[in-house]
Amino acid sequence: MEHKVLIGEGSTAQVVIFSPTEVAKIFHDHISDDFVEHEYSIHKNILQSGLLVPEVRWGKPIPGKRVLIYEKVEGITLTKLLESQPQKALYYLKKMATLQNSVHEKKLPTLPSQFEVLKQKIMSVKELNGDDKKRIIKGLEALPLGQCMCHGDFHPDNILITKDNAVIIDWCDATSGNRMADLARTLLILRYGGLQDRTSFLNFRTTLYARKLLAMYYRKSYTRHYQFSSRVLESWMVPIAAARLSENLPDFEKKLLLSIINKGLIGN
Structure with missing residues (x-):
């Protein structure tokens, strides 16, 4: 090969x-x-x-x-389109939100349980102590399970844009669960995914602010298809951030996720 x-x-x-x-x-x-x-x-x-x-x-x-x-899908990743055509970023994010909603409108109960997958990931995180894991899982248990099809890793690099359609790839994290959990993960990736603290302070802060605006627009675009309250979405941020820590992430992104988790735990 x-x-x-x-x-x-x-x-x-x-x-x-x-x-x-x-x-x-x-x-x-x-x-x-x-x-x-x-x-x-x-x-x-x-x-x-x-x-x-x-x-x-x-x-x-x-x-x-x-x-x-x-x-083989003859297309280009949405990530590359966003990089090569930044002037069309809002257009592409709007299309992406429509696509994610189309996934959530499906039901496939044969998929793994989202709750069980998240629980397993949280328990495997090395950056959290046992007490914090128990508190996060207790909060997770209080959230509604849901029966929506969830991709589990829905972000621009897993969307291929072809001549006529958009094709979603990399489904190994797919589950049956709550669409808000899936949306929360997408928003965290849009804001912090792959961030490296290896640039000037000004460039980094500019990137962080731009990412925040894009995530806000994405969230607004998704609400055109499905209405939800800010409180409901925010309730998923701590367990989703904790589960994401189980992955091989840059150190700076881990620090940002830990900050979200710590603030959430203090608030509860």
């Missing part, structure tokens, strides 16, 4: 062009067989929803590697 063209890489796998109509997701060595099987099963479930998602199948055996083959 070394000769294949690399088109993406994340914490779990590399994605390469496998054929003119297919891409291969080659999982890193530390990823378990259970995780790969879970992703395959989840994606097969999502295909039943009627949403535009690429087909998936098991890959041909590669010594020492686990591979899933996905239908």
Whole structure:
């Protein structure tokens, strides 16, 4: 597979062009067989929803590697469009909010429980002590479960814009649960995702402020499809921020998430 063209890489796998109509997701060595099987099963479930998602199948055996083959989508990520056409950012964010709502309008009870997934992630966070985890999970237990299909990692890099449509990819974190939890995660990523404290103070503060405005616009765009109160959305921020800490994030983003959590815990 070394000769294949690399088109993406994340914490779990590399994605390469496998054929003119297919891409291969080659999982890193530390990823378990259970995780790969879970992703395959989840994606097969999502295909039943009627949403535009690429087909998936098991890959041909590669010594020492686990591979899933996905239908190749001829498109560009929304992230790249936002970078290359910043003047159209509000237009794209509005379309993105419409797309996320279309996911939430679906129901697929065969998906994993959002509550159980969040609880497991929170319990695995190293940056939180046992008492804080118990308080966060207690707060999570008081929130309504919901039965909406939730992507679990809905952000611009997981949206491919094609000539005629938008295709959502990377469904391995999909769950059945509350749409507010899914929206809260998207807003946290829009505001803080990937932030690095490696630039000048002025540039960093400008970026942080711009991100805040874009997230506010996204939230407003989503309310055009589904009305909710600020209090309801805010009630999800602490558990979602805590669950996100279980991921491999830049240190500065972790500090921002911990600040949200600490303020939320003090308020309660």
